[in-house]
Amino acid sequence: MNGSESSGSSGAKAAAMPRDPAFLASLAASLLDDGGMALVYLDRDGLCRHADPHFAAVLDRLPADLIGQALTGIDHPVTAALAAAVATLDGSPVQTFAPVDCPTVDCDGRRSILSGSVIVHRDAAGATVGYLGTFHLTGDPDRIAEFVTCRDSFIATLLDAAVDGIIVSDRTGIIRSINRACCRLFGYEDGELVGRNMSILMPPPFSRDHGRYVDTYMRTDRAKIIGIGRETLGQRKDGTVFPIHLSVGQARLGEDVTFVGIIRDISERLAAEQRASYLARHDPLTGVLTRTAFLEECEALFAGSRAEGGDAAAGGSLFALFSLDVDQFSDVNEAFGFHVGDAALKAMVSRVTEVLPPNTIICRIAADEFAALSRVTDADHARTLAGVLHDRLTASIYADRHWVRLRLSVGAAVQDDTVSTLEDLNAKAKLALQAVQHNGGNAVCFYTPEMAAAATRRMLLTMHLTHAIERNELRLVYQPIVDKAGQVRSAEALLRWEHHALGPVSPGEFIPVAEESGLIVPITDWVLSTAVAQMAVWEADGVLPDRVFLNISGQQFLRGNLTLRLEELLGEHPSLRSHLGLEITEQAAVRDLKVAVRTLGELADLGIQAAIDDFGSGYSSLSYVQQLPVAKLKIDRAFVIDVPENPKSNALVRAAVGMAHGLGLTTVAEGVETAEQRDFLVSVGCDLMQGYLFGRPMPPEALADMVRSQAAPAIA
Template identity: 35%
Template sequence: MSDQLGLYRFLARFKVFKRSYIAKVMAVAFLGTHVPLLVLLLSFILSPGMALGMTLRVLLITLLATLAGTVATLLALHHLLRPVTLTSKELQNYLRSQQLPDLPTEFADEVGTLMANTSQTLRKLDELIHYIQNYDDLTGLPNRELLRDRVAQACLAETAPPRLVAVLLIGINDFVEVSHAWDPETASLLIRSIAQRLENTVYPNNIVARLEGDEFAIALIDIPSFENVIKLAQLLLSTLAKPFSIHGNGIHVTAGIGITLEHLSDRNGIDLLLQQAHMALHTAKQQGRSRYQFYSPEITAQLQERMLLENELYGALDRQEMRVHYQPLIDLQTGEIRAVEALVRWQHPTFGLVSPGKFIPIAEANGFIIPLGEWILRTACAQNKAWQSAGLPPIRLSVNLSARQFEQADLVDRVRETLQETQLDPVHLELEVTESALMNDMGRSINTLNDLRNLGISLALDDFGTGYSSLNYLKQFPVNMLKIDRSFIHDIISNPDSAAVTNAIIALAQNLNLGITAEGIEDEGQLTYLKTRGCHEGQGFYFSRPVPPEAIAPMLTQALQPSS
């Protein structure tokens, strides 16, 4: 490249031309155009007389000198323009192949500044592009690509044997709901604070990266022991559970961690590790908050089954595979049927009867629970009206509302339309909501409950005792009934803690003049215990499993017959 800048470099030695590229060009142009005239003038000066031959000679010399001067000028200008053409060429090379330019930076005139600035700008641009491609712009942490590169560099040296790598994938529980509760700036600051806390928790040789959204990855190389991974997972969970102070607000979050360990032998193995850790994270979040889960092949099988069920679930209503079964709620003092709870069942043509425990969480996650819940409500209300039209005694119908349904802005209107469509008297409908569904937005929840109560229906607080269970909250909710979760009833005889919680809930309901229903009664001992404590209603396999609607009718008919 230096050889191509010979004339430019030569002229730059003269002080008068050093800082002006225009001066260089003008000097070359001046010399090139005036050399013929100078030669002609010199010829006249040196010639004593001008004969014809001499005149021709002068003209020939002038012509040749002019041609020579023109050629020399063009060549000189061509060389002087080399810095510009080289700069353009280097720009094109960078755009095509991201090859950084090798332009000189020692010249001080305009074109020298152009070359130096071009070289410097492209280098800064290259650094910026490298940063954008390899780092997360919000947290400054490496992204997925840089994580892969760094793990590969650490583990895949040609002479090194395969090294044990652990990948911990951290996901914030319910981050969408948390971010919606705050403005975008606060949500971004929370992500940054989480990233900083993760970096401060791990060792410097561990690799921390942000993959996307609320998911972070930590790669551990050369793990001393399996227990070290467990201790780090526990430390990360406890660290993230501490409140974050953002603009004076204390924000609480919890996380789940998916963990996988493998001897890494090729670059593609990094992607496999991330995939396995993601599956383990999904399982950890299903188990609850602040949980970690190691990957196992069984998790892959479970997720494959889940994906298959999810695909089949979308068309289940159209294929009329869903069924509503009903479980009686019994008056524990008289033994009479007071109500029935509507429970959905999925009768798949290939899989058979699919457990609600498998498909309800899927429906909750993908939003299918909203049309499914509306269908259950409409079907159950129509069935209750049909029983009444058949001359059976009116009973209360209890229907569960999912958290996703409860968040709908037009929930009250949808319930009102369903009652009008099925012509069911609102007094015969009870809607069940869980504590957790109400706690996302207390003010809105109370308004929605009041609007539902104004329709004439009754409300039950489901799974009471497993959530917040605060007396202060409970006094604000306009509910009619508390339902004791089956987890307390299951070992109420053998576990003093379950008995104490159950006794407290019954006493609380009595003091607030609320009805009380116990779920999951399975034997005589549980029934006797609850009766003596004053529990009003109960349901469970001891009385009846959930049954099709045609099996409920005989139970209600028997209730009409006088006892002998």
């Protein structure tokens, strides 16, 4: 019985699931060839052993192209999904299959979804033999939409991670999804926006026209911003309107159209651009225009005036240009600090706007230089304005808890028949400014035709002075300095320029040109080397005076290498150190008092004596003089010229001599031309004198003869 039951049971199982190899082979063939599925089989090494036409078509291949190949070598979403499923199965010894859902696009651009699974194929011992992939391919829009929908949580996570606002809406403009950034941007909760029309986020007239715009696009398929982006306006929940950058894209699922908008708040960017634009045209400290912006606005004003038929000769409204330069403004910064200097400049600009007519255009050209263009009725009106302006700007200014008085040079020009452009007027105002600065500054000067000729002359001199040394046009002459008995004690070296075409050029004319152009530095170096060479000749001939003084420019004195240069020049003539002297002006000495004290100390260590030249014409302050390690004071010729007739000059000279002697300094009076002047200077105790009375500037040979003639009686 048991045997029959066993036999019967075995027969039933065989009937339910035949194990006959032929049966299984036919079943596998039917499944592989006629099942309608997309099938692929990979061996354990990842090589394709079977691919049906459905699967090969997904990869746009023929089955024969895939057999024996590693599918990982094909760049396609399906092969990537297949490789991921195989990797999952390899990583789990108990998992038998891995699901696959993969979007794909065929060669005609049709979208579809490949869904199914990969099953691991193991032998009786449990070892992996291969992998069978069975898939279903669908292009049904509903299925595709379902596929997208089932991943909404992942997409929502991505959208919320975005910094920009993102809105998804349907074809009618109804909001279907919105990310957190967009909610924060507009001040809404997502529940307040989903299901509402996008126009809620737009100010008029954009909100009014939005529906019509979308309808037009759906009918014509022509959009102004799809895939392009533009700057527009958004409106927050509280009604605030703000600038945004909007980029719009679209997605089509079958007949459905979905719009995706990416929104960025550009308020800060626009504010930064506006600030940069403002700074490009305005001085950040004073708020007035920059030079470039000033020229643009003034040229436009001039052009408008010409278009209106404006004629300077007609006696109507004229333009006046005022060029303003604060003299020695660096002294304010050094004395009080830059914060005080900045406050003084801002106060100065405020006063300019108070004095000059309305609609005056003002600009800052340099650190302490400004310009202003005003409308005036005539030249007298301009002169009145310039005078008031100078008085107002040189009055005391309370700047950051300090009282400051500025020195101001004003150059001005008024429009006339010779002025047709701003450049013409500006050139004339600059010439007037140069003229007032050449005369000491701190005054007002209006342009005259003679200034153009003077400027041309200065330019000509600058050009020729550049080559004066190499053309051997410079020479030194020497003026004797005598004691009370008339004996030559020292001499001053004076520079002369004999131009081959222009003839003799006055030092009063070419020295300022050299200083302005910077040529004074190489010229001073030539003077030093030439004078030292001449002193060596005099020493060899036994006619070298006690001291030979050379004038040193402020630029050469303060640049920091004067001591090194003199050490180099005197290296071969060490004995000349005790015979060399340098003269510097008060202005040069106090321009940078710390550097002056250091440099003069270094020169004294070398045995070189220093003198203050033209004492009394500059600061004349004991607080400066007592700090400077100098040996002589040279009293300016302006105080000597009218002694002993002028009691005031007499008192000043007497005071200067007494002060110098009180400080242990020797005095030298310049410009002595008469015996009466000499006698007065001797009577007040002046130590040395210099002037035409004792000898004009002369060639080195003539000075040597003078020294010899005075020494002859002593030899006898």
